[in-house]
Amino acid sequence: MKNEFSVVGKSVPRIDAYDKVTGRARYCRDLKLEGMLHAKLLRSPYPHARVKALDVSRAKSHPAVKAIATIEEVPKVVGYWWNLRTEKGMKKMFMQDNVVRFVGDPVLGVAAEDEDSAEEALSMILVQYEQLPPVFDPVESMKDQTIKIHERGNIAFHVLKEYGDIEKGFREADFVIENRFVTSKQKHATIEPIGSCIADYSPSGKLSVYSSTQLPHWSRMYLAGALGLPSSNVRIIKPYTGGAFGGRCGLIHGLELMCCHLSKKAGRPVKMSFTRKEDFEATEGRHPFLVELRTGFTKEGILTANSIKIVMDVGAYATHYIGVIADALSTGVGLYRIPHVKFEGYCVYTNKSLNGAFRGYGNPQMNFAQESQMDIVAEKLGMDPIELRLKNYRGAGEIDPVFNEKILSCGLKECLFQGAEKIRWKKKSRRSSRRGKIRKGVGMSCLMHGTGARFGLPDPASAIVLINADGSVSLETAAADDGQGNKTGLVQIAAEELGIDWRKISVSDTDTDTTPLDGGTHGSRQTYCGGIAVRKAAAQAKKSVLVFASKHLNTPQNRLDIREGVIYDTKRPSLNISLADLMRKIQIEDLSLCEQIIGAATGVAPSMPPTYGAHFAEVEVDTETGGVRVLRLVGAFDVGKAINPAHIEGQIAGGEVMGIGYALTEGLVIENGKVMNSNFADYRIPRSCDIPRIDAVIVESHEPTGPFGAKGIGEATMIGTASAIANAIYDAVGVRMKELPITQEKILVALQSFNPP
Amino acid sequence: MARVNIKIKVNGKLQELGVEAHETLLDTLRERLGLLAAKYGCGDGECGACTVLVEGNATLSCLTLAAHVDGKDIETIEGLEQGSHLHPLQESFVEQGAIQCGYCTPGMIMSAKALLDKDADPSEEKVRRAISNNLCRCTGYEKPVKAILEAARRMRGEK
Numbered sequence: 001m002k003n004e005f006s007v008v009g010k011s012v013p014r015i016d017a018y019d020k021v022t023g024r025a026r027y028c029r030d031l032k033l034e035g036m037l038h039a040k041l042l043r044s045p046y047p048h049a050r051v052k053a054l055d056v057s058r059a060k061s062h063p064a065v066k067a068i069a070t071i072e073e074v075p076k077v078v079g080y081w082w083n084l085r086t087e088k089g090m091k092k093m094f095m096q097d098n099v100v101r102f103v104g105d106p107v108l109g110v111a112a113e114d115e116d117s118a119e120e121a122l123s124m125i126l127v128q129y130e131q132l133p134p135v136f137d138p139v140e141s142m143k144d145q146t147i148k149i150h151e152r153g154n155i156a157f158h159v160l161k162e163y164g165d166i167e168k169g170f171r172e173a174d175f176v177i178e179n180r181f182v183t184s185k186q187k188h189a190t191i192e193p194i195g196s197c198i199a200d201y202s203p204s205g206k207l208s209v210y211s212s213t214q215l216p217h218w219s220r221m222y223l224a225g226a227l228g229l230p231s232s233n234v235r236i237i238k239p240y241t242g243g244a245f246g247g248r249c250g251l252i253h254g255l256e257l258m259c260c261h262l263s264k265k266a267g268r269p270v271k272m273s274f275t276r277k278e279d280f281e282a283t284e285g286r287h288p289f290l291v292e293l294r295t296g297f298t299k300e301g302i303l304t305a306n307s308i309k310i311v312m313d314v315g316a317y318a319t320h321y322i323g324v325i326a327d328a329l330s331t332g333v334g335l336y337r338i339p340h341v342k343f344e345g346y347c348v349y350t351n352k353s354l355n356g357a358f359r360g361y362g363n364p365q366m367n368f369a370q371e372s373q374m375d376i377v378a379e380k381l382g383m384d385p386i387e388l389r390l391k392n393y394r395g396a397g398e399i400d401p402v403f404n405e406k407i408l409s410c411g412l413k414e415c416l417f418q419g420a421e422k423i424r425w426k427k428k429s430r431r432s433s434r435r436g437k438i439r440k441g442v443g444m445s446c447l448m449h450g451t452g453a454r455f456g457l458p459d460p461a462s463a464i465v466l467i468n469a470d471g472s473v474s475l476e477t478a479a480a481d482d483g484q485g486n487k488t489g490l491v492q493i494a495a496e497e498l499g500i501d502w503r504k505i506s507v508s509d510t511d512t513d514t515t516p517l518d519g520g521t522h523g524s525r526q527t528y529c530g531g532i533a534v535r536k537a538a539a540q541a542k543k544s545v546l547v548f549a550s551k552h553l554n555t556p557q558n559r560l561d562i563r564e565g566v567i568y569d570t571k572r573p574s575l576n577i578s579l580a581d582l583m584r585k586i587q588i589e590d591l592s593l594c595e596q597i598i599g600a601a602t603g604v605a606p607s608m609p610p611t612y613g614a615h616f617a618e619v620e621v622d623t624e625t626g627g628v629r630v631l632r633l634v635g636a637f638d639v640g641k642a643i644n645p646a647h648i649e650g651q652i653a654g655g656e657v658m659g660i661g662y663a664l665t666e667g668l669v670i671e672n673g674k675v676m677n678s679n680f681a682d683y684r685i686p687r688s689c690d691i692p693r694i695d696a697v698i699v700e701s702h703e704p705t706g707p708f709g710a711k712g713i714g715e716a717t718m719i720g721t722a723s724a725i726a727n728a729i730y731d732a733v734g735v736r737m738k739e740l741p742i743t744q745e746k747i748l749v750a751l752q753s754f755n756p757p
Numbered sequence: 758m759a760r761v762n763i764k765i766k767v768n769g770k771l772q773e774l775g776v777e778a779h780e781t782l783l784d785t786l787r788e789r790l791g792l793l794a795a796k797y798g799c800g801d802g803e804c805g806a807c808t809v810l811v812e813g814n815a816t817l818s819c820l821t822l823a824a825h826v827d828g829k830d831i832e833t834i835e836g837l838e839q840g841s842h843l844h845p846l847q848e849s850f851v852e853q854g855a856i857q858c859g860y861c862t863p864g865m866i867m868s869a870k871a872l873l874d875k876d877a878d879p880s881e882e883k884v885r886r887a888i889s890n891n892l893c894r895c896t897g898y899e900k901p902v903k904a905i906l907e908a909a910r911r912m913r914g915e916k
Contacts, residue, residue: 017851020859021843023794023834027860030793190894191798191806192860242796242860243894276799483858483895646854646900653897654857680803680892688885688898 006563008496008708011646014488015507016240016481025240028196028212029273036198037066037111039262039272040118041254042125043282044100044107047134047351047673048149051098051107055126059110062124064117067265070108072098074261075226077251078317081218081519082457090225099132101149101316102353103673104282106254111262111270134351134673138313139290141348149316149349156318157347159325163333163401169305169340173296176305177376181293181369182739184667185313186286187279188358189685192242194283195252195274199259203267207234211256212241214248215520216478220512222251227260238510244482245658246357249522250319252283253354280678284356285668287324288313289365293373296340301383303338303392308369310345312362315354321347323456324357327449328366331719334402334610335370335448336392352670357522359655360715363449364662364722368740371445371723375730385727386416386425389446389614396701403455403608409711411638411701412446412612418697419444419636423616432732440631442618443727445720448610451712452525455608459525461533462516462602465494465541469587469596471565471580473498473541476508478518479530484714485647486526490534492643493707497538499562500579516602524712527643529605531707541599545579548586548597552577609703609711613637615656615724618692621732626748628729629692630660636697637716641709645698652696652717659721661685667741763827767792768836776823783807783818786833794834794863798892805891808864809833815871817890834863837870845908846870855904857895865891869905877913881906 019025056068075094083089100107107127112118135141141154148154170176188194197211207229213219216236224231241248251257255272263270274283289312296305310328314321325345333341360367378385389412394400396410420426428442453459464476475494481487487507495502508515519529542562549567550557553576559569568576586593616634621627635652642648665684669676677683702709726737735750759778764771767790776785786792786809795818798806802820809818810832837844843851846866856862865888872879872887879887884905885898893901 011854013851013854014856016859017856020856020862021834021847021850021866022838023792023863025859026793027796029797030787188894189892190858190860191804191892192796192858193798241858243858245894273797276801276804483860485857650854650857650896650900653899654895655897657897658894679801680799681801685892685894687889687892688902689889691885691898694897694899 005496005708007492007502008643009645011644012488012492012502014485015491027192027240027242028210029192031198031210031239033198033200033269036269036271037113037266038115038118039109039111039259039270040115040122041106041258042108042122044103044105046100046129046131047103048132049100049129050132051100051127052130053128054108058124059121062117062121064113065110065121066268067111067262068108069258069261069265071106072096074258076253076317077222077319080250080320084218084221085458093222094226102351104353105316106258109258109262111266136350136352136670136673138311138348138350141350142311142346149351154349155346156314156349157322157325159345161343164340166305166307166340166342170296172304174299175380176294176296177380178294179373179376179738181291181372183289183365183368184740185288185355186358186662186666187668187683188245188247190243190245190247193274193276193279194247195255195279197256197259198269198271199256199263200269201260201263205229205233207260208237209256209260210237210239212248213238214244214480214482214522215250216480216510216512217517218520219251223256223260226257236512238480241482245359246522247284249357253317254282277678280683281675282353284319284354286358287355287362287365291366291369293369295373295377297377299381301381301388301391303336305340306332306338307342308332308344312345312347313355314347314349315352316349317354318347319354320356324362326456327361327363329402330363330448330450331367331370334400335394335446337394337398351673359658360449360719363447364719367445367447367719368723368726371720372726372738375443375727376736384429385444386420389416393446400610403450405607407610408705409609409640409701409703410612411699412614414699415612415614415636415638415697418699419614419616419634422634422695422697423618423632425616428618430731434734437624438620438622439732440618440620441728441730441732442616443724443731444614444616445723445727447613447716447720449524449716449719450608450610451523451528452605452608453519453523454604459519459529459604460517460602461529461605462518463533463537464516465537465599467541467545467583467597469583471504471578471583473500473505474508475505475534476515477530477534478510478512478515479526480510480521482521484651485644486521486530489527489643489647490530493531493534494538496708497535498542500565504565524611524714524716528706528711531710532605533601535707536601537599539599540601541597544597544599545582549577549582552582607705609640609705611638611712611716613716613720615720617724617728619725619728619732621729621747623733623751626744626751628664628742628747630725632692634695634697635717636699637713638699638701639713640703640706640711641700642698643708643710648698648713649696651713653694655717656694656721657686657691659718660690660725662718662740663722663725663742665741761824763824765826765829765831767831768833778824780823781819782821782823782826785823786818792833792835796860796864805868806861806864808867808891810867810871813871813874815868834866845911846905849904849908849911853900853904853907855896855900861891861893865893865901873909873912877909879909
């Protein structure tokens, strides 16, 4: 197909590539401010305890120590931007007490002239703890009436939703199957560890915080609310960020607020950077799910009923939790046309480090359960797993019951067909002889994932387009780029709309003082939500340009357009003026005008279009060792329109590889509240040698509400990888692995009980 | 605390420094010389974000004491550009879209350079092995591997 666009759809290089490839890019950890102090946290050695007494006198007399702030002074964040909507919500957003609820929960922070002194001072502090009984298992925690992790009990949230009549659905079924699935606590494991910031609290009341947050504007409001400052006095500056994936989707437990308090006390900037161990032990991870699924279906392969019960381990504090369990509805309810569904979920506190946002939110967990279940259904019916999906998926034109919205674009069928062809599904599926030491198999899964958050949360996006006197353009947006490349994508969208060279556009730094309200980088939303705002702002700027051009060229405005930086009459192209010439005239040359062209847009996106996708995996299982080698992955995704295909390929490969980790190796091991694998030797993320060939298939269904047809991609790419790998393992060796990660040991145990010697 | 005087060549420039006996090369580069491209990722030698070249060998600077590299030749990514010309590895990483967050990039490129300086025509398998100590959470290694193979072709003078 001919590309009707000049720069949309082209793999232009990233705008930050030069900085990053020369080592010039500065991340939070690289920054230094004049007079800056360094902070360290004293963390609890107990999973549950009350701090009875603190003796900080010796530490205070350490000559390098400039400030100490304790658990009783610094609030903890127990909410997210949903809370910002009301006064009452804001009050519930923070809590303050003297109880520590997991091993690693901060007790106090010390700011000193250097890190070593801060560390030394920590050893001079005496803490008297009253140990409280802990509870680690969420199911036990739900039932336990004696141990209360929080005042209002251990169930943070309970949801029960029914669609149709579940009993009727089961009556209509020829078969009913029941299975239980368990998922792990995956860590974001960004290569720049989570947790680095500098707070500079000026005595004048202005607070500047350098932070690699995904949510500059929400973080600003959180801090303003917690510290009683007007938002205008709080400035969040986001330097380059070494990966986020949801791990920086809010204030970090024990980080920014602590630094603000310390900086206020000391009257100097305070920097704190967590070690890798602190990141593993005390920052958010992916919520482990326990999913009980009961699914009814007819002998023709039509799903009639799905009963879903989820127990979700929130950890010690709840930040992101309601939204996470709600996202399980995407695969659980939205993806397939199941008339009768019962969805029940419990978000439960335990005395373990907290869980929060992570690529896919609650969707990868639910996907593992649902898509394994679909494979079991297909097996039971002797039906091809793809055929089963084709019979049941909800397509364009249908109403998505979760958002109660019509689906306007759905390329799932193309994803299935193209992905199947790439991996040669027909030749390989259900062909394993299940004999011999090494056995091969293939598996697949489907997914859908909404773009953005408008149906659940405040979800604004804004942009300002300034056309300068030389025809170059400054784009002001708070769309945080954590490495995905969304800023480059936004430049392409602005360039396409304006009709100018993308190289003439520069994007502002992510700084809340100079950029308008934005909902942050999460929910695969920036290309779509940010892109809509940027396109609107650019369109407005273009319109203003054409008003001036019409006067200048003495031709009707509706006959004018801009291409390659030249404004021209579409009926008579020889009548034209370059954007640069016109801008110089109206902004500088004509003393009676002196007007800059400014386009601005703000608001919420019109929809939350689902991205669809299909994952295919081919694996090899060594039946003697239980070892799994992933031989090949294919990820096919309907992205609406690929604004920058290379970026999308990058997302697909990165997501698939993160999914390999989720499937086979990744999960924090926590024993009696202590994390046993807080380093990369024991917590294994995939390395370059572990990676098979990965094929990225891009399907473009054109989303009518999206900028040039685009919708999200970031999260979708890892949502179904683990499911596809688990199904491939089953295909290879005939054992159904229902617990992540699928380690060698688990496979060996399963094979032994399957094939008794 | 014990201090040690060392002479090292960093990106071709001789540096005479007094360092702590327990100081890592990563700290020396970052704190004393202001060379911030080599990153802290784990401090345990497990992620490779701190990789620099010592006498041409890819070395984990977080596990290397500065005192131990006395008299040695150190290269960091800051020294790769020749004038305003990017090194073929840098060029190729930009063009192939092999960079996302960029935090692992300096270490990964230095590991790749150590390989290409010794082996002008490595197999893909060799490339994967050369960067197997450089963890990346964004790219899935697909594009970096392609970029390194492409850079090797360019350095051999092939189109």
